[in-house]
Amino acid sequence: MVASQELHPTGRAAQRSPVRYLLTRTAIVTSALTIAGGSWYLAVDLTSASDLTAIYNCSAFFAYAFSIPLLKEKPRADKIFSVLLAVVGVLVVAYGDSRPTKHSSKSGGSVGGAPDQEESEAKNRVAGNIVIGIGSVLYGFYEVLYKKLACPPEGASPGRGMIFANTFGSLIGSFTLL
Template structure:
């Protein structure tokens, strides 16, 4: 059903094994996500936190740009405006209060990332901005790619879509566990990056982080499956404001004051999400009515016969 985007398959396709398609798609989509997410961790030491937050979270724009040719979405100015408002909100958060600590940006998994060190004299800033710019494009491409090659066709029940979204997320995790660990010992032996097993408090924090991100990633894939990559990408921007709110309950020195820019940017992002949700709902409702009108004449013809 997913490979051919058809609900009713002919008999010769029903006998075909889905395993080769699952393997190819899992490798392709997981590599796209890994490269996009890895760019965040490469760029974090090269550029400033403000640039990192602003550029990477422009992936919502690129998700819409890729959705038009790949998913054949119509160019709707209401969606363009909503995405633009969301990006403005991110810019306000990133650059609104110069000299104030910045809040975490979106990480590779789409959730609120770790805090990036603010360094006005960041070395290789242009290179870092280029790296995170490529990552932003690839993350938008990953979202659309998942919708195109790993989501059930239109008309599939929401329950089946949710089940398969988590199934595919598990396949991505399996590929990561079996294959993507290979560079770790190589980097360790070469001395490029030293790795140690986490212990004590660090291990506990990592466990909480893993569980939280697993919950986010599963929900994120379900949202893409049931709605669109554009709405999901803008929804992920809400994590920026949530990180700012969570900072209020952290003890010093992790505590960061809630600035006016964080509040204003958060309000803009929330407004953009509501606007885009409404635009997406109207679009889905129009498609539903159109589909019902196409079926109605066929039913009338059957009754006449």
């Protein structure tokens, strides 16, 4: 049903076992999710918390960008403008301050880095922002892949959708453990 995106598959699609489809698609989707999540852990020590949060939360905008070619969504000027505006906003948040921030002051906020560490921190910050940027793009890609490869077709009963979602979610967890 999911492989052919038909509610009532007929012919050859009805004869095929879904096991191979589920296993290969689970591997693809889980790999994208694992790499995206791993990028967060890599970047957390390289960049500031505000950069990390702002950039990683851009994944929804990248999901829209991927949904146009992969899900055949119609491009809309207002959505494209919104995505571009959001990305510019994230760049302002990430690079709008005059000096890189350091983690863990006693007050819980960020404080300016020491002048002698500024250059090395800026290099780490850029590297961290690149790593988390790649992770954000991959997480957006994961969201679209999940919709394309792991969701039942429109019109499927809620019961069938729930069973498939639970099965696929369990497979993602199992694949992650392996």
